[in-house]
Amino acid sequence: MKNNPKVEENFIWDQSMKNHFSIPWTFPKLVVSSIVLISIICIFYTLSFSNASNSSNQELNIIKTIHVIDQEIAPPVSSPKPNPPEKTTLRHIAFGIAASARLWDHRKKYIKLWWKPQQMRGIVWLDKAVKNGIDDHLLPPIKISGDTSKFEYKNPKGHRSAIRISRIVSETLRLGLENVRWFVMGDDDTFFMPENLVRVLSKYDHNQFYYIGSSSESHLQNINFSYGMAYGGGGFAISYPLAKALAKMQDGCIQRYPGLYGSDDRIQACMAELGVPLTKEPGFHQYDVYGSLLGLLAAHPVAPLVSLHHLDVVEPIFPKVNRVQALQRLKVPINLDSAAVMQQSVCYDKTRSWTISVSWGYAVQIYRGIFSVREMEMPARTFLNWYKRADYTGFSFNTRPVSRHVCQKPFVFYLSNALYNNNTNQTASEYVQHRVSSPECKWKMADPSQIERVEVYKKPDPNLWDKSPRRNCCRVLPTKKKSTMVFDVRVCGEDEVIELR
16 A cells, blocks of 8 residues: 555654644643652751751750759758657556445455556546545546436346446546547456556557457356457456447447346447457456466466456465455566566476476466476366356366376465566566475375475566567576575577477
8 A cells, every 4th residue: 555645744743743742741740840849858857957956955955954953952861760659658548447336445455556646547437426535546536427327227137337337438538538549447356467458558559449358267158248248357448449439329339238237248239339359368367267366377378467357256366365465465576577477487307307387476386297388388277167066168268177196286386575686687586385285195206395485586578578479488497495496487599398308
């Protein structure tokens, strides 16, 4: 096919026109793109420079600020440590003592033995007014309990004075005594050891709810009343916040329990409604027993002796003296080393095969033969149950017979005197044999009846109860004194064991 000159010419013309018109459109695109790119780059560098400048200024400001602080602010001084909380003392305790006008002249003698007018605060609450005695200034102030006639009392075996006595803590609180941490309840025949009471209460936070005391020695008493009840005769303590809570609700609480027997169970019923259990401390002693306390006191728990009760019921704690004289004698070791009074130590005389129990400040007992510590720490049954028909299973603790054989009957030496030696920082206490008739022993061994006196040497330890409870140790010391045994009582060594060696 031949080429058409016209068509070819037109094609060339079209291409020429196309090239002519494409130049003007391409050039502006390039220019616009270049301008946009340059603008973006300028903006980026401007922002970068601005950030760098701000960062530099901030660093400069920080440096300047640090420099100013270094110049103007002194180095920090360590703040002084806060003062430790004040220890509980007798001044932090308010006593509420339940008493009756009928027995006041007799029982106030017991209170005089332990009350310290210059150091202690409290009230004796009576049912009616009494005549003032010559030396009543040595006693706590006396007040008459409030009227309780509006309260019902329906127990046929008890006395409605229980309602009056149950309100003593609340009535003492309402007196508004300042700086009270604890309210302590007791009877007019309760003998307190104030220093040991402070030691016990110091273990607890008085800002919390605490109800502290102990149960009866009689299992049947605890069954009839409650193992969760503190017995008021042995004494109990209520912290200040709990006493406030009790005072607010007690009258209503009493109304809800008209059939209860005494004051103690009414207090415990209100504590139950407040949700507060009894915190038991074995040094509070109700002593619901009859007879001699020798077995109980000579095997006292490893705890501070806080109180003795039923002084008119049990025999005097020392023989051949009346009850007041016996307690006056006990005050001698209390004044020397109150923390250690009645604390039992057990040791052995190997050469004579004797077992010795030292109840410091009270009595020493010597037994023929070897007894384990486990047996010696059980109270010997020198006493009878509160329910006289009950046998030894009626006690709320383990006991043992006084002796299982006539030759095993103990020889008892009671405290006669005690002194403190400043040069040796030791107490020296003397114990004299209490001679009673005994059946003849046919054992062929050394006879303890030949011993007339016992001397015990011991260093006072006022911080004894700041440590974990542990029985003291004792050992027999050599002596040339005739008819005398000498003992050393001390804190047990780290690896010391109480055994026959």
